[in-house]
Every structure is written in C-alpha cells, then in structure tokens.
Amino acid sequence: MIGLTPYLVLAAILVVLGIAIIISKRNAIAMLIGVEFILNAAALNLAAFSRHGIGALSGQTAALFVIVLAAAEAVVALAIFLNFYHTIATVDIDQGDQLKG
Amino acid sequence: MLETVIFFLFAAVAVVAGLAILLSTNIVRMAYWLIAMLISVAGLYFLMGAYFLGVIQILVYVGGVAVLLVFGVMLTSRQLAPRLRPGPGEALWLVVVATVLLIGLILSVTHARFDQGAIVASNSVAEIGHSLLGDFLGPFELASVLLLVALLGAAYLARPKAPVQGAQQRKGTAI
Numbered sequence: 295m296i297g298l299t300p301y302l303v304l305a306a307i308l309v310v311l312g313i314a315i316i317i318s319k320r321n322a323i324a325m326l327i328g329v330e331f332i333l334n335a336a337a338l339n340l341a342a343f344s345r346h347g348i349g350a351l352s353g354q355t356a357a358l359f360v361i362v363l364a365a366a367e368a369v370v371a372l373a374i375f376l377n378f379y380h381t382i383a384t385v386d387i388d389q390g391d392q393l394k395g
Numbered sequence: 396m397l398e399t400v401i402f403f404l405f406a407a408v409a410v411v412a413g414l415a416i417l418l419s420t421n422i423v424r425m426a427y428w429l430i431a432m433l434i435s436v437a438g439l440y441f442l443m444g445a446y447f448l449g450v451i452q453i454l455v456y457v458g459g460v461a462v463l464l465v466f467g468v469m470l471t472s473r474q475l476a477p478r479l480r481p482g483p484g485e486a487l488w489l490v491v492v493a494t495v496l497l498i499g500l501i502l503s504v505t506h507a508r509f510d511q512g513a514i515v516a517s518n519s520v521a522e523i524g525h526s527l528l529g530d531f532l533g534p535f536e537l538a539s540v541l542l543l544v545a546l547l548g549a550a551y552l553a554r555p556k557a558p559v560q561g562a563q564q565r566k567g568t569a570i
Contacts (some may be wrong), residue, residue, distance in 0.1 A: 296402050298509055301443070304406045306500035308432075311413030314493045318481040321422060323467050327429050330460065331413060334436050337448075345443045346509070354445050355526045361448075361455050362538050366545035368460045372467040373552035379471045380555075 301342035308335035322375045322385040326368060333364040401442055408435040420480055422468050430461045447520050 312331030319325055337357040344353025375385055382389050412432035416425045433456045440449035481489055527535050 296398055296442075299505055300402060300406070301439070302504040303501055304409065304439075306497065306504055307410055308413060310493050310497040310500065311410070311417065313496065314417055314489055315413070317489050317492065318417060318485065323464060323471065324416075324422060324425055326464065326467075327416060327425055330429060330456075331432065334433065334456075337452075338436060338439065341440055341443060341445050341448055343509075345445065351522055351526050352530065354448050354523060355531050357445075357448055358451060358523070358527075359531075359534055359538060361451055362542065365455050365460055366541055368463055369545050369549045370552070372463055373549035375467060376470060376553045385471045 298342055298346050301338060305335040305339045305342070308332075308338070320386050320388055322378065322387050323372075325387070326371055326375075329367070329371075330364060333360055333367075336360055398442065402439070405435040405438040405442065408432070409439075423465070426461065426465045426468055429464065430457055433457050433461060447523055 308331050312328045312335065315328030315331060316325050319328070337360040340353040340357040340360065342353075344351060344357070378390060379385055409432045412428040412435070415428045416432075419425050419428070433452065437449045437452040437457070440446070440452055
C-alpha cells in the first residue's frame with residue numbers, strides 16, 4: 295500500500311518541472327504547458343490528502359475546482375495569445391514590450 | 396506490490412514527460428508529452444481510488460485543454476517557434492533554482508508528519524455531488540459564473556477585428 299509521501303514527492307517534482315519549463319521557454323504556449331504541470335501537481339496533492347482522510351472528501355472536490363479553473367485559464371490565455379499573435383505576428387513573449395515606459 | 400509497480404510506472408511517465416518538454420524544442424511534441432503527463436496523472440487518480448476525478452481529468456484535460464493547446468500551436472506558430480532553449484546564463488540559473496526548490500520541497504514533504512488517518516475509500520460520485528451542492532455550494536456557483544465569463548471573454552478576445560484586412564496583412568508578413 296502506498297502512503298502519502300510518494301504522492302507528495304511526485305507532486306513536488308512536477309511543480310519543479312513546471313517552474314523550470316516556465317523559466318526556460320520563451321514561447322507563450324510552452325509556458326502555458328508549464329502552468330498546466332503546476333496545476334496538476336496541486337490537484338494531485340489535494341487528491342492524495344483526501345485519500346488519507348485529511349479533510350475527508352473536500353480534497354477531491356477541490357481538485358475538481360482546480361481542473362475547472364485550469365480549463366478556464368487555458369481558454370482565456372490562448373485567446374490572449376491569439377490576440378498577441380495578431381498584433382505582433384509571433385508568440386515570443388520577449389517581443390511583447392510595447393508597454394515598456 | 397502491484398500497486399507500487401503501477402505507481403512508479405505512472406510517476407516515471409509523468410516525470411519523463413516533464414523532462415522531455417524541458418529539453419524539447421518542438422512545440423507540437425511538447426503538447427503530446429503534455430498529454431502523456433495528463434493521462435498518467437489520471438492513472439494515478441484511478442490508482443488512489445478517485446475514479447470520478449480520473450474520468451474528469453481525461454475528459455476535461457486530455458479532451459479539452461490539450462486539444463485547445465494543439466489548436467493554439469497550429470494557429471500561432473507560422474514561422475518557426477521562438478526561442479525554446481535558454482541561453483547558457485539562463486540555463487545555469489534555471490538549474491540552480493530548480494535544484495534548490497526541488498531539494499527544499501522534497502525535504503519538507505518527507506520530514507513533515509501528517510496526521511494520516513486510515514485510507515478512506517469514499518469515491519462514490521453521489522458523495523462528491525452532495526459535497527458540491529452542500530459544503531461547496533458557493534464555490535460551485537462561482538465556478539459556473541467564472542466559466543461563463545471565460546467563455547464570453549475568450550470569444551471577445553479572440554474575435555477577428557478586421558477580418559479581411561488582417562488576413563492580407565498576415566499573408567504579407569508570413570514569409
């Protein structure tokens with residue numbers, strides 16, 4: 295039987311991978327992939343805690359909310375990226391410096 | 396025993412997918428590795444008995460978000476992708492930050508003493524439904540409003556401003 299710790303360690307690794315992806319990529323969509331990693335790690339943690347009786351079923355419900363929020367976030371972010379692409383003709387976030395003072 | 400093997404199988408797929416995305420320079424391959432990671436996380440949900448969560452993960456993430464990302468890639472990467480590989484200085488900082496964060500997180504997670512109860516197998520959809528319409532009624536309604544706002548906002552943001560003109564402009568700058 296697998297305890298709580300392996301799940302938490304896996305989630306920690308996934309969070310770090312997500313942050314590394316966000317740091318290393320300049321493509322806006324690749325950064326969005328990193329964000330998905332972080333959100334998945336958070337949901338995995340919630341579900342693992344829920345399984346071990348910490349907070350009863352609230353963990354699974356909260357993980358559902360994480361999935362819903364991730365979907366909404368991805369939709370709005372992609373719409374913004376499309377707009378960005380129509381304006382600057384690239385999704386390289388370093389090119390989006392028009393607001394620079 | 397079998398559970399341990401399955402856990403490490405799914406965990407390995409998720410971590411390998413993350414590393415592959417980190418090292419890859421092809422945005423479409425990244426999207427497919429993301430799908431691999433999402434499916435393995437769904438498998439972990441099934442493994443821990445959260446069946447409803449696993450199904451929702453596959454339906455919403457793999458069926459929705461991942462496909463949306465692939466569409467985003469197709470709609471935006473006309474010329475070859477912007478820089479997907481960090482410079483040497485950035486890579487150094489990246490490794491330092493990631494290592495410190497990883498060590499800190501894993502140490503804190505392994506040394507924390509959680510008040511673990513027995514493993515509860517409360518996975519019925521009915522219970523989750525009661526929880527959503529009971530304790531979580533407020534967040535549930537807020538989430539529905541949020542989804543509506545996201546739908547309208549995305550449709551508003553992504554609409555073509557001047558369709559014909561924009562298309563000609565992009566044709567000019569494409570090559």
